[in-house]
Amino acid sequence: xxxxxxxxxxxxxxxxxxxxxxxxxxxxxxxxxxxxxxxxxxxxxxxxxxxxxxxxxxxxxxxxxxxxxxxxxxxxxxxxxxxxxxxxxxxxxxxxxxxxxxxxxxxxxxxxxxxxxxxxxxxxxxxxxxxxxxxxxxxxxxxxxxxxxxxxxxxxxxxxxxxxxxxxxxxxxxxxxxxxxxxxxxxxxxxxxxxxxxxxxxxxxxxxxxxxxxxxxxxxxxxxxxxxxxxxxxxxxxxxxxxxxxxxxxxxxxxxxxxxxxxxxxxxxxxxxxxxxxxxxxxxxxxxxxxxxxxxxxxxxxxxxxxxxxxxxxxxxxxxxxxxxxxxxxxxxxxxxxxxxxxxxxxxxxxxxxxxxxxxxxxxxxxxxxxxxxxxxxxxxxxxxxxxxxxxxxxxxxxxxxxxxxxxxxxxxxxxxxxxxxxxxxxxxxxxxxxxxxxxxxxxxxxxxxxxxxxxxxxxxxxxxxxxxxxxxxxxxxxxxxxxxxxxxxxxxxxxxxxxxxxxxxxxxxxxxxxxxxxxxxxxxxxxxxxxxxxxxxxxxxxxxxxxxxxxxxxxxxxxxxxxxxxxxxxxxxxxxxxxxxxxxxxxx
Amino acid sequence: xxxxxxxxxxxxxxxxxxxxxxxxxxxxxxxxxxxxxxxxxxxxxxxxxxxxxxxxxxxxxxxxxxxxxxxxxxxxxxxxxxxxxxxxxxxxxxxxxxxxxxxxxxxxxxxxxxxxxxxxxxxxxxxxxxxxxxxxxxxxxxxxxxxxxxxxxxxxxxxxxxxxxxxxxxxxxxxx
Numbered sequence: 001x002x003x004x005x006x007x008x009x010x011x012x013x014x015x016x017x018x019x020x021x022x023x024x025x026x027x028x029x030x031x032x033x034x035x036x037x038x039x040x041x042x043x044x045x046x047x048x049x050x051x052x053x054x055x056x057x058x059x060x061x062x063x064x065x066x067x068x069x070x071x072x073x074x075x076x077x078x079x080x081x082x083x084x085x086x087x088x089x090x091x092x093x094x095x096x097x098x099x100x101x102x103x104x105x106x107x108x109x110x111x112x113x114x115x116x117x118x119x120x121x122x123x124x125x126x127x128x129x130x131x132x133x134x135x136x137x138x139x140x141x142x143x144x145x146x147x148x149x150x151x152x153x154x155x156x157x158x159x160x161x162x163x164x165x166x167x168x169x170x171x172x173x174x175x176x177x178x179x180x181x182x183x184x185x186x187x188x189x190x191x192x193x194x195x196x197x198x199x200x201x202x203x204x205x206x207x208x209x210x211x212x213x214x215x216x217x218x219x220x221x222x223x224x225x226x227x228x229x230x231x232x233x234x235x236x237x238x239x240x241x242x243x244x245x246x247x248x249x250x251x252x253x254x255x256x257x258x259x260x261x262x263x264x265x266x267x268x269x270x271x272x273x274x275x276x277x278x279x280x281x282x283x284x285x286x287x288x289x290x291x292x293x294x295x296x297x298x299x300x301x302x303x304x305x306x307x308x309x310x311x312x313x314x315x316x317x318x319x320x321x322x323x324x325x326x327x328x329x330x331x332x333x334x335x336x337x338x339x340x341x342x343x344x345x346x347x348x349x350x351x352x353x354x355x356x357x358x359x360x361x362x363x364x365x366x367x368x369x370x371x372x373x374x375x376x377x378x379x380x381x382x383x384x385x386x387x388x389x390x391x392x393x394x395x396x397x398x399x400x401x402x403x404x405x406x407x408x409x410x411x412x413x414x415x416x417x418x419x420x421x422x423x424x425x426x427x428x429x430x431x432x433x434x435x436x437x438x439x440x441x442x443x444x445x446x447x448x449x450x451x452x453x454x455x456x457x458x459x460x461x462x463x464x465x466x467x468x469x470x471x472x473x474x475x476x477x478x479x480x481x482x483x484x485x486x487x488x489x490x491x492x493x494x495x496x497x498x499x500x501x502x503x504x505x506x507x508x509x510x511x512x513x514x515x516x517x518x519x520x521x522x523x524x525x526x527x528x529x530x531x532x533x534x535x536x537x538x539x540x541x542x543x544x545x546x547x548x549x550x551x552x553x554x555x556x557x558x559x560x561x562x563x564x565x566x567x568x569x570x571x572x573x574x575x576x577x578x579x580x581x582x583x584x585x586x587x588x589x
Numbered sequence: 590x591x592x593x594x595x596x597x598x599x600x601x602x603x604x605x606x607x608x609x610x611x612x613x614x615x616x617x618x619x620x621x622x623x624x625x626x627x628x629x630x631x632x633x634x635x636x637x638x639x640x641x642x643x644x645x646x647x648x649x650x651x652x653x654x655x656x657x658x659x660x661x662x663x664x665x666x667x668x669x670x671x672x673x674x675x676x677x678x679x680x681x682x683x684x685x686x687x688x689x690x691x692x693x694x695x696x697x698x699x700x701x702x703x704x705x706x707x708x709x710x711x712x713x714x715x716x717x718x719x720x721x722x723x724x725x726x727x728x729x730x731x732x733x734x735x736x737x738x739x740x741x742x743x744x745x746x747x748x749x750x751x752x753x754x755x756x757x758x759x760x761x762x763x764x765x
Contacts, residue, residue, distance in 0.1 A: 096747075115644060118634055165760070212756070214628050
């Protein structure tokens with residue numbers, strides 16, 4: 001009987017110990033599921049509640065619709081709750097997926113299988129990029145998305161080949177320490193993010209997606225980049241060099257033009273002034289052999305001097321901006337040059353000059369010899385003699401500027417006072433002044449004319465000087481009779497001030513009426529001394545200077561500034577004479 | 590009269606295009622929102638596939654069953670499988686959860702629209718090839734081997750396979 005029971009008992013025992021047979025109820029894992037990323041597939045499950053140290057889990061995997069279940073030996077070791085099944089699911093992206101199941105094993109006991117919730121398919125793969133590379137260029141952040149490149153992937157199975165179309169990426173950017181506030185979608189792995197004019201640290205993260213699929217995506221790790229002020233950018237450098245070219249171009253052009261003009265251009269001859277030697281006034285004449293020679297004057301030169309001019313008063317006027325209320329006297333003849341050195345005008349004159357000339361010279365004490373031209377002529381040299389009819393008795397001393405014309409407009413030079421009350425006596429009184437013609441004692445009475453007379457320049461005349469010189473010479477038996485160059489001497493006290501010599505154009509500026517001349521009583525010896533001091537010019541005014549109340553109390557001019565006739569005056573450095581006088585003129589103005 | 594003429598003219602033009610451009614007909618251009626279909630399925634996938642206890646048996650995922658379909662048979666096979674789901678799977682499945690039922694209904698409506706689109710280009714009796722005939726017959730045979738509730742739930746669980754195959758054929762026909 002017992003042998004007959006052995007067979008059913010053995011069958012019963014085999015059924016209980018077979019696969020899936022549990023010695024006791026062993027709980028199965030509550031749940032199992034797949035978690036997958038691109039070629040990183042994980043099967044996870046929940047543990048049982050009362051597991052022991054000998055409990056482990058068995059995992060099996062099947063290619064859906066292709067193969068039977070296959071056990072995975074490396075899964076379920078110890079108390080692991082997840083198992084990497086990537087190597088067993090490499091065909092996931094080319095098939096309909098995989099199914100998996102898990103059961104609990106504890107010794108000889110096994111639980112029931114727990115199937116994964118879903119079939120592992122392509123739709124279950126969570127998309128994620130590998131990384132993002134950031135670069136900055138001129139206010140833009142250039143991003144390059146790095147797609148995953150798993151090494152276990154079969155050849156040809158790349159992210160781009162599996163997900164060929166409709167790849168999209170969500171880009172989020174934040175500025176440290178701020179948070180991500182917004183994002184935008186891009187359709188390519190390369191993107192740009194404008195950051196105009198901002199500096200600081202910026203972080204970017206990317207989440208991929210496929211528009212035609214339902215795959216989920218996850219954000220990548222943040223990739224940060226620090227933006228700094230870029231001064232030396234291509235744009236800035238190009239703008240800088242462009243500005244340099246724009247600035248340097250005109251400058252270079254102007255420089256070249258200036259150099260070119262300087263080389264080519266030359267000053268007109270009339271503008272070329274020979275710088276006079278400071279010692280020219282006191283130095284010897286240009287002709288060394290004539291240094292001490294007394295040049296006689298030509299008679300004919302004196303014939304041109306109208307008597308009226310000798311008697312007319314001389315009053316100056318500014319060259320510019322001033323217009324004499326009274327016509328200025330001008331010389332008719334354009335030129336009045338001193339004769340050659342061999343001529344001895346003084347002596348000749350003293351020995352018998354033409355009467356008219358003598359008269360003119362003698363009478364024109366304060367008046368100058370010159371042309372008898374009217375004041376209507378041009379006085380671009382500043383010298384204008386009074387018309388004979390206007391002031392017959394006071395011919396002003398004047399000098400004719402070389403090259404000046406007697407015809408023309410009245411310039412701002414010396415203009416003689418139209419002394420309607422010109423008196424011979426007055427003239428006489430003023431005659432010793434020689435080249436200096438001043439208003440007589442009546443000048444103070446005639447306030448306005450006198451003031452006007454003393455505004456400007458004092459015209460010097462050679463004739464007057466000569467006359468004075470002649471007078472002085474006649475009295476003193478000076479070497480003038482030897483036919484020397486007529487020397488215009490003044491017996492003024494040098495310390496009292498030499499009347500300012502005329503301008504280079506022949507003007508001698510007069511001082512205001514308060515300026516008085518030195519006493520007329522200048523000893524002859526002083527005349528000689530002064531002559532010696534100024535041999536070239538020899539301007540000495542000796543003799544009675546006129547009214548006793550006339551006196552120069554201040555230095556009218558530098559001592560070396562002496563009025564000289566005609567051509568000599570042309571060598572005057574007018575600046576030496578006029579500069580202080582101009583200042584006084586301005587002050588008087 | 591004008592509306593009738595216009596509709597007749599449009600139908601005639603469609604038929605002419607379908608008859609002239611045979612390759613295009615065989616490609617079966619389906620103007621349907623596949624993305625919506627896939628999203629709807631993903632929402633019911635876990636609920637449906639969890640209930641599938643017959644893990645190894647399949648109805649549509651037999652070895653190369655759909656991959657062996659030629660491009661000329663795609664249109665007819667698509668039409669046949671649409672009828673399979675509309676006439677057997679959706680009707681045999683008994684869903685109790687309203688959320689899952691709503692999603693299944695949405696998918697069914699989309700399948701119905703696809704059927705109407707295909708009828709304009711496909712003759713009533715398709716000239717199946719051997720491969721196409723074998724594929725459609727295997728699907729029906731596998732469905733018949735299982736119990737109706739299990740078969741229906743399994744076929745619903747394999748909608749992603751059918752939708753992926755349709756989407757691949759559509760992109761091959763119109764690679765945009």
